Amino acid sequence: MLNRSKQKTKLTERSPEDRRKDFLEVNDGYTFTEAVSEADRCLQCRNAPCIQGCPVAIDIPGFIKAIQEKDLERSWEILYTTNQLPAICGRVCPQEKQCEERCTVGKIKDSEPVAIGRLERFTADWKRKAGFTPVTIEVTKPEKIAVVGSGPAGLTVASELAKNGYAVDLFEALHAPGGVLTYGIPEFRLPKEIVRAEIEGIRQLGVSLRTDLIVGKTIYFDEIRQKYRAVFLGIGAGAPKFMGVSGTNLNGIFSASEFLTRVNLMKAFRFPYADTPITIGKHVIVVGGGNVAMDAARSAMRLGAQTVTIVYRRTETELPARWEEYHHAIEEGIRFMWLSNPIAYLPGPDFRVTGARIQKMGLGDPDASGRRKPVPLPGVEETLDCDCVIEAIGQSAHRILSEGFKEVRLNRYGYIEVDPETLMTSVPGVFAGGDIVTGAATVIEAMGAGKTAAKGIMRYLTAIA
Amino acid sequence: MTPAIEPTQESVFTIREIAPKIFDMTIVSSTEEGSAALISKHAKAGQFVMIRGGEEAERIPLTIAQTEPEKRAVRLIFQVAGTSTHKLSLLKPGDPVLNLAGPLGKPSEIVEGKKVLVIGGGVGIAAILPIARELYHAGNEVTVVLGARTTALLILKDEFAQISHHLTLCTDDGSEGHKGFVTDAIKDLVAYRGVYDVGWAVGPTIMMKMCSEIAKQLDFPLWTSLNPIMVDGTGMCGGCRVLVGDEVFFACVDGPEFDGRLVDWDNLMLRQKQFKNEEADSYHHCRLEDQLNSR
Numbered sequence: 001m002l003n004r005s006k007q008k009t010k011l012t013e014r015s016p017e018d019r020r021k022d023f024l025e026v027n028d029g030y031t032f033t034e035a036v037s038e039a040d041r042c043l044q045c046r047n048a049p050c051i052q053g054c055p056v057a058i059d060i061p062g063f064i065k066a067i068q069e070k071d072l073e074r075s076w077e078i079l080y081t082t083n084q085l086p087a088i089c090g091r092v093c094p095q096e097k098q099c100e101e102r103c104t105v106g107k108i109k110d111s112e113p114v115a116i117g118r119l120e121r122f123t124a125d126w127k128r129k130a131g132f133t134p135v136t137i138e139v140t141k142p143e144k145i146a147v148v149g150s151g152p153a154g155l156t157v158a159s160e161l162a163k164n165g166y167a168v169d170l171f172e173a174l175h176a177p178g179g180v181l182t183y184g185i186p187e188f189r190l191p192k193e194i195v196r197a198e199i200e201g202i203r204q205l206g207v208s209l210r211t212d213l214i215v216g217k218t219i220y221f222d223e224i225r226q227k228y229r230a231v232f233l234g235i236g237a238g239a240p241k242f243m244g245v246s247g248t249n250l251n252g253i254f255s256a257s258e259f260l261t262r263v264n265l266m267k268a269f270r271f272p273y274a275d276t277p278i279t280i281g282k283h284v285i286v287v288g289g290g291n292v293a294m295d296a297a298r299s300a301m302r303l304g305a306q307t308v309t310i311v312y313r314r315t316e317t318e319l320p321a322r323w324e325e326y327h328h329a330i331e332e333g334i335r336f337m338w339l340s341n342p343i344a345y346l347p348g349p350d351f352r353v354t355g356a357r358i359q360k361m362g363l364g365d366p367d368a369s370g371r372r373k374p375v376p377l378p379g380v381e382e383t384l385d386c387d388c389v390i391e392a393i394g395q396s397a398h399r400i401l402s403e404g405f406k407e408v409r410l411n412r413y414g415y416i417e418v419d420p421e422t423l424m425t426s427v428p429g430v431f432a433g434g435d436i437v438t439g440a441a442t443v444i445e446a447m448g449a450g451k452t453a454a455k456g457i458m459r460y461l462t463a464i465a
Numbered sequence: 466m467t468p469a470i471e472p473t474q475e476s477v478f479t480i481r482e483i484a485p486k487i488f489d490m491t492i493v494s495s496t497e498e499g500s501a502a503l504i505s506k507h508a509k510a511g512q513f514v515m516i517r518g519g520e521e522a523e524r525i526p527l528t529i530a531q532t533e534p535e536k537r538a539v540r541l542i543f544q545v546a547g548t549s550t551h552k553l554s555l556l557k558p559g560d561p562v563l564n565l566a567g568p569l570g571k572p573s574e575i576v577e578g579k580k581v582l583v584i585g586g587g588v589g590i591a592a593i594l595p596i597a598r599e600l601y602h603a604g605n606e607v608t609v610v611l612g613a614r615t616t617a618l619l620i621l622k623d624e625f626a627q628i629s630h631h632l633t634l635c636t637d638d639g640s641e642g643h644k645g646f647v648t649d650a651i652k653d654l655v656a657y658r659g660v661y662d663v664g665w666a667v668g669p670t671i672m673m674k675m676c677s678e679i680a681k682q683l684d685f686p687l688w689t690s691l692n693p694i695m696v697d698g699t700g701m702c703g704g705c706r707v708l709v710g711d712e713v714f715f716a717c718v719d720g721p722e723f724d725g726r727l728v729d730w731d732n733l734m735l736r737q738k739q740f741k742n743e744e745a746d747s748y749h750h751c752r753l754e755d756q757l758n759s760r
Contacts, residue, residue, distance in 0.1 A: 173699050175564040176515055176522070210498075212566040214699060218503045240703040242713065249708055249732055251739040258702035266523065266696065271749040275523045275548050276696070277743030351735040399700040400719045403571075440589075 003040035006111040023187040035122040039067035047125045049102035055448030076127040084159040088307035091120025113366035130167040140165035141228040148215045151179020153234035153434030156450025164203040173214040183265040216404020237395045248343030252353040256296045281387025282306040288392035294325040296390045313341040313374040334380030422456030475562040486545040494537040494586035500565040502537035511573030511594040515698040517564040518552045525549045542591030547612045548751040586668025593667040601628040616641035620679040677725030689725035
């Protein structure tokens, strides 16, 4: 029965006071009743504008209809046909800019769209708890394919190819698979148990996963090309950028990548039970305004910081972070300092950072991104005391790349150039996708690239066969 | 279907305490696809591996001391300095090694037909062994200076004797070779044999700093292998950033070798102490666990 509520079915969230003390999730997701009630808001539009908003084109009305009919197994089947990482996507996709932005219900005056993301998570979580039966797919094709990097792009290419009967070897440089899903996104936003479970599902399709292998170092690129008929490079944009202001090398100053890797991959939040430490002191500054900045700030709060201040050079209006993450951060007591940019970090007697000189900014004309450009206000500066600074100002192309894959043509930013249709690089049979092509973007966009590349690879293999 | 190439099994083949708290360990792979097998095939002098001894363990960098591709073996020599190295030292022959990844970093720039100086201090003696070996086989005239606190810590002397033209030993306490630091020995050597075309120094940071000052005075390039704190070792975290010639480099991907004359040594030494208190806590915690387990 259609639910005419203009608001999304409410989701009970844990209180900010509780959640800033631990790394558990903000909420437990919809209950069965809540999910059915929310699914009943879906109009089942024939033209399904939501699907066009999804980079991997999930049959959204289809899986929601099955929830309406209380047939969760069917809902799962529809979802899993197109998306091998639904519990992850349900949690970390920016649905407000994708499927939900196009939702017809959301176009009705004063109405919120259907909570597609929460429903996706609901179905995926239900299946994981109900018991996931692995699907095994026979290898029917003679060609072997190497996928380099086990982040969202690589996982998607690997699963798509495996589903089509290809033998796939998936290589990961770190000791755990998942790329940014594992080292980047914190536990409270994406529990690693879920990442492990969904990757296990992909392995069960017949994908061979090999960790601790750095293509270009452990095996040379030439050897990989000789051994495999096609290669996909999904190695991410992993090199951290620094502001480069004076004092950057003081102790207590971390790239968000280092901070989050210590906390997420190496489990520093369990120190000393885990061996890898992190120190944050009492007052933490996070520089930047994206989701990574929010993740770092909220993690620092959970590690026991007294104050966490996000320093951003523009204003709330230009903030690139997801609205939901921003609001969770505010609820948890993160402070925001708008129109501010650090210009120097100040050393203490023991070489630890003790403060940051902050340049106040104004907003000028719009720049290439369409956002108003921050310009320094001459002479307007202040000092902010701190024991720790986390710079979350973006990443660039992995440096091992230029050494390891010399034949592959790069653009002037150091990212790989590809044919937009097939995602093939300048080297025949070598494909690339995800952040290493686009620069830092989202999980689902990388997965979308994975789908495109898988099609490109299959077309290529058919053509040369 | 069980995927075919995972997990590769790396295990300890031999492990021996060759000097107080210094362990000589060889890791082998069970298959040709294993990490030790592939590393042994691809590693060059000057490169390192990241190793993790257990589920909760840190990833730590260790310089490769030797590789034997036909045995799928990688030899690592390390000194127990904290939790991670302590845990590695407890491994026994046959024990699995959870994670081994490499070879990482840029290889040494091996020259040919030159007069070269190779300086090793403490456990750094092990790290410089493959460099000296390559330099020797590339037809250089190789002078090796090894230094340690005392004779018991002066490791691998016999191996260096076979791959050097001149070998000078020194100990701080005079228990073997010259009494004094490697820097004194270098000054004497240069006074006696003339200046070198190029040199390498690997050892405690303070030793590399002092050697670099001499290289600056005597005006010859000196490669030093920097050992900042690392997390991933693949250029992803920036924790190992070092200042060289006023520029920021990541030791893991841009190094680990840099011309010591240009390195900001004080900055490196301060950054190495970043987690000093936590490391002490962790080591304490780890030893308490050992005691509990031994009951």
